Amino acid sequence: MFGQGKSKELNILVLRDADVIAESVRSALAGAAPEERPGLERAVALIEQAAAASDADLRIRWVHERLAAAGYEGPADSVEAIKVLRGAVPGLSLLSAVRLSKEAAAHRP
Incomplete structure (x- = not known):
């Protein structure tokens, strides 16, 4: 679902x-x-x-699934949530984790 380009930012590839x-x-x-x-x-x-x-919608669901799998139940855009996301996805940049977490927090399922 994701990969890194030369800029070390997350490039999302949604497979459908x-x-x-x-x-x-x-x-x-x-x-x-x-x-x-x-x-x-x-x-x-x-x-x-x-x-x-x-x-x-798929990115938001993906973030919430990663957080839930790690047992995290707090706000998706908190510092802890970003740490959890980066721990769950080795190589996920801080910038990408912040962007994904903000998007997920704005649209709680």
């Missing part, structure tokens, strides 16, 4: 393969038995909803 997954589920839906259709229709709807998320 929901469209491929949705097409696979739609294909399964086309040949599904009547009792399988409701579950597959719900799966398609959920996949389409996930595919509609913006890049910012």
Whole structure:
């Protein structure tokens, strides 16, 4: 999801393969038995909803997931949160951690 360029700043690369997954589920839906259709229709709807998320939404979720995985429950833009993010992602620059944490704090899920 991320990498570093020459400037040592975080370059976010958001990978999206929901469209491929949705097409696979739609294909399964086309040949599904009547009792399988409701579950597959719900799966398609959920996949389409996930595919509609913006890049910012995905970055924000990523930050909150890293903080939660580390057991951190405070504000996403605190000094401690930035330390947690940098500890969870070796090589994450201070500038990138601050930018990500500020974005995440502004849009608490």
